[in-house]
């Protein structure tokens with residue numbers, strides 16, 4: 001066991017966990033943040049994507065020990081961050097995914113949304129090709145992707161207004 | 162759910178400290194870069210080091226810099242994303258940036274490093290599997306067993322070098338800078354490899370790759386990388402080919418480099434093919450004829466085996482196709498080749 005000092009969604013947390021645990025395991029099984037999904041658990045699917053200092057990262061291949069000192073954003077952090085900035089309703093990306101019907105089972109959503117968030121932070125007005133490239137590490141077994149790309153385009157528009 | 166085996170992690174802040182920690186680990190240590198190869202392999206119980214030595218905090222392993230003579234140093238911990246998107250690297254060494262940009266997907270390119278890509282373990286469809294899967298089949302020579310499922314009765318493992326940047330670094334005649342227990346050394350990347358899929362490098366895992374050095378590109382340098390895979394993202398190469406062409410002012414080829422990957426344990430330089438291109442002029446009849454000869458020769462010299470996923474006869478049929486396309490893409494500055 002080790003005590004990890006993590007900065008999760010703006011909060012500093014101290015959490016005791018085995019030294020060999022991944023960030024995904026600590027988030028899900030110690031901090032109760034089950035929004036980050038455990039899909040393949042070996043880098044193939046993107047369901048576990050979180051942001052580390054704004055960069056999309058696979059939490060299943062990242063040690064909790066390697067995430068210390070970095071700002072970790074999980075899907076649970078988007079709504080509070082949006083509200084803290086004076087936003088109303090849901091985070092625009094989450095809202096657009098909902099309104100565009102960009103989900104069926106929903107398992108891929110947190111990872112998709114966080115990859116999209118990182119893209120829009122860097123590039124507020126991406127082309128369809130740029131959206132496809134940014135999401136190329138996130139698999140969806142249900143939707144066929146079209147509505148996911150549409151949702152990101154809609155959110156980009158909404159955020160620019 | 163795939164659990165990592167137990168280990169502890171150290172976070173050195175200098176190369177000397179990391180080397181001491183490796184020494185102290187008495188054979189139980191392993192360097193951790195991005196972890197994007199190491200962790201899946203550990204989860205599959207292919208490796209169970211007791212001590213990980215994380216390299217992220219060592220400043221001199223990070224970053225891309227150019228010397229006055231135009232040569233370049235890339236720290237081993239530089240991410241594949243940085244390599245793929247660096248403007249000066251893109252214009253100086255297109256084959257390398259294109260190869261780095263086609264490794265897996267965006268998250269893994271942010272996490273994975275160039276040094277880790279050079280040091281990537283070889284891959285085989287009978288090896289890169291969970292312990293349960295391998296046990297059910299009967300283990301193989303590379304890990305826990307004594308036979309090979311690819312070459313029946315074979316005495317040597319033929320797991321494939323699958324690192325996309327390796328052939329590009331080979332054609333660019335990169336030099337590797339190492340820290341070793343007794344000092345430092347530098348070697349051409351061509352001397353790194355050995356024909357053994359169990360460990361395809363002549364350098365032991367306890368030696369630390371510090372940086373990758375690239376000679377200054379010639380004034381008229383062209384390059385491209387071609388990658389065959391099933392999907393547009395995430396997958397390892399089913400066949401990869403790097404091409405570099407150095408020309409004089411009228412685009413006559415003075416020297417050429419071709420190197421393939423995802424065949425056998427080593428990246429595969431195509432020396433005879435290089436000779437066929439020298440003296441031809443880009444866009445000329447002579448070049449077109451040489452491209453056809455090179456494609457035919459590549460078909461003979463590149464023999465995909467049923468070691469990695471993907472039908473090996475299909476991969477074989479794609480060798481001349483990718484060779485042709487990648488040569489033309491290099492000549493016309495429009496790589497990478499990624500036909501999907």
Ligand SMILES: Cc1cc2nc3c(=O)[nH]c(=O)nc-3n(C[C@H](O)[C@H](O)[C@H](O)COP(=O)(O)OP(=O)(O)OC[C@H]3O[C@@H](n4cnc5c(N)ncnc54)[C@H](O)[C@@H]3O)c2cc1C
Nearest residue numbers: 043194195196197198199265273274277278280325370397
């Ligand atoms: C789903 C998936 C898809 C992938 N697709 C591709 C692909 O298409 N092409 C491809 O080439 N790779 C692919 N990879 C593999 C991997 O992401 C990359 O090869 C990456 O560059 C590995 O770098 P890393 O920093 O993560 O290495 P690590 O996993 O940290 O290390 C890999 C090995 O190198 C050693 N090592 C690392 N750095 C050093 C150093 N500086 N000195 C000495 N030893 C060192 C480690 O000890 C370990 O043995 C894929 C991986 C996954 C999970």
Ligand code: SF4
Nearest residue numbers: 285301309310318319
């Ligand atoms: S080639 Fe594949 S099956 Fe044969 S020994 Fe190597 S890893 Fe095992």
Ligand code: FES
Nearest residue numbers: 039040041046060
């Ligand atoms: S759970 Fe991490 S990539 Fe699939």
Ligand code: FES
Nearest residue numbers: 104106140141142
């Ligand atoms: S909605 Fe089911 S995996 Fe994407």
